[in-house]
Amino acid sequence: MNKQHADRVIKDYIKPLYGFALNKTGKIAEAEELAGRITLEVYQALLKKSEFLDLNSYVFKIAHYVWAKFVSEKVKASNQMRIDDQEVMSGDEGFDEIIRQETAGALRREIAFLSHQQREIVIKYYYGGMKIIDIAAEMGLSSGTIKWHLFEAKKELKHKMNTIRSMGNLGINPIRMTGLGHNGSPGNKGDTSDFLATAIRQNIAFSTYHKPLTINEIAEELGISPVFIEDEIELLEEYGFMDKLPGRKYRTNMYIEDPSPMKSEVLYPLFKEYAEIAVEHYFKTFFSMGEVFQETGVYIPGGDVNLLLWSLIPYAGKQLSFKELNRVSHEEVSVSRKDGGHYAAHATIHREFDVSFDPKQYYYSGDMNRDSDEFALKAWQVDTWWCGRKDSWRDNLSSDFISLMHVINGDLPQNDVNIDAYRRLFDKQYLLRTESDLEVNIVYCKDKQTGERLHAAIPQPSERIKEAATKLDQAVYQVNLDGQPDHAHKYVRYWSQNCMASGTILAFVLKHLVDIGMLKLPDPHRKNGISTIMFMNRS
Template structure:
């Protein structure tokens, strides 16, 4: 088995092996030592063997074997350490023998907690059999520096050998994140869901969210060796998800929401109340403006005004954003990342609790804006429960709208060369098959003038709506602020401002309009085309 695969496998068994050892010993300190032995033995075996008929059984056969060896074994560590000028660093043969023979799991555990450089020197000297001069040459250090590091490392090992390193809460009960997303532009490596795709990265980020921690402190909180997380922490710091502070400490640089039943229910009541207000004092007027909207020349699939409103209402929701209500600008919280991304990252802890409403109905993703300077084309889309689209922003492609413009203009021939383009547009339901050929299934403005007329026809919000928006922001901020660390308050403020124009408010508005019978849920063949507007030749 190659090393990357072995690393992945051993991470999955760290917790089960610790549980096995704790069950056998009934003592945390002894369990950590025994689990360390088991983990090392399993890891070395993984590197030697390429195939396993039953990997899980094989791992625990090794665990039982190590347990049998452990019974009756006693290791004593001498307290006497000294440093000489020659290659023999100490006359403490007991400690040196333990390192060379790998018979002390606790000692190997403590080696993992040394600094990266000291750990490398100890491993090269005791495990690699290298001389001081060879280590110095390999690491670009003087011989005296290598000797000093060995001395300091051994002193630290002696001090920490009897330390009981308790597993942190995340080692026993790791969290899982859902709803990992962003506001801004993702880079070529993706967004938050890509960088925090693994459980270990999610728990690293959460461990240092409320309080800055060192690598070793994070390792103890996760209940694993620092060796396994150093690279992960460096990677997250490199791409702006963690900040390195003074004293070798790290702090998570994103917004993490930790939901509760009480908070979820309170937010639901709040958005339900204000959505009713937004409908009554703003969106209800849209339903008496059918002729005004049609007179702009906008294309409406099948001429169905209901389909137009399914796109126009969430689009017009942006009108309920008031700059004077913004307390934190996007630039204050966004991070320019190494892969070209520039966005604010967020995630939600997956907490299991029941609520009185169906969470699925309030899913949303947007606003998603796509454009082509060459065609002077802009497209807007907003995903929610009723559109039935899959893939979110990743499947919202510029090329789809560019190809759709060519179809509308009649300059994309229906031939074998373009079969995949047409197949995708039909699969996305941007085009529908009809007896006469095909029909465009999204709202679009055929030229700049049409787009301008449609924009001008959208009503402006009243002062009453603005005042309601201010009060809503205050309530949401108060709910989200609870339990958040001080450094994250700017993120809380950012995500708690202009809620009247938020995606959350728009889905609550749509839900209320359905409940009171003003909006009708579209036919399944039409759903994937809603909440989308294509502007051709500019807006």
């Protein structure tokens, strides 16, 4: 076989051979070493041979041959385990023979799949050299109970070491999550993106989304030792991302969306159609109301009504929310977390595929509300493709708006004490430096009366919009329901309801308004300030 063909074959077999190695060794470090040896041996064999009756069979015959050599080397290099303690129960000499014949790595792999208590007893006895009576005293159990656990553990280990432990799909082809977010209030430990920040937690959550699993079943699905995931599962359950069910099984308690090209191509024209309905029957009115909005006294950067609309249109999107469309309440899907958070969690599986549109242009994150009761201040903001902000909700700080309020009121002197506050405002472009003075670069209402007048000026949606919203919700729900497990249907309904007021539709609304020339793109120095409104002195 020529080198180019051999290279392609090896590329196709890298993952299967690594899966074979991990299944045989049960340890990542050993699996990498074994897979490397197998791959080299297969590659050299491919270069020497030109024809194969069954290439797959040939490759895995080599894999088993290299595995046998690998085991032989490990057995010679390892010390025999301590098994001849006089206290070991009699009548099962075959177990002792297995210990002598198998590698330490294989035995330890199976010990990891024992229950937590049995694993602790076996480790203390075989690896720690402790007497049964001492183990009993330390664990607060009787000697008879310890002997029973050792006997049962030995039976389980003997059985498992004579069988091939399978590896689930996630052990070979793990998923990765994006769009890790929440609806509600994050706690002091963060939100979904913090708790599911690691690949192992993401795959644990996904493994139990469609079917409840025990810890050992999760471990097999991920192709790793249960020892490494017990604490992770405990933490996810403790903070409400997993539920513990009868039979020591766990099930994921959040919404996980698994996108596909077909689903995306179905939703895209649907969102586009209903965004155009929203523009035609609601948002177009805003463009003839420039004077009405200005008469409320709202501050507009540079007096540019276009900049006001970049903020007011997404802000007014909440008017398109209808309570009667909420078939699942926030309380039904949200969880009160131990760190003070109270939110419904969601995530999206990262899938790479091509679609007929550019998804980045429809990015939308919000609504982000920041409050200060002390200063009677409220700020609202969303992030979109069109604004210049890149740091998400974590960098949207109440303190920035408080500083800006003090600048507006003239009680934040430009001195060394306040240098950091001013630096933040300039960096975020909430505040601009002009030739003559400083300029606030966001929309704001200076007092309660101005805010009330602005809210009163926002038009109310018509019955036509409400009818469209009802149809949109049902259509989106049916699309999102595909492939979802029964227990997740309430999550699907929750995240598919009141779509007309959702960030998704509002992103399509903004895109449509730009495309038809009604909304003008903001100047570069204005981008960071759009889609933000601050309400001052609300009391």
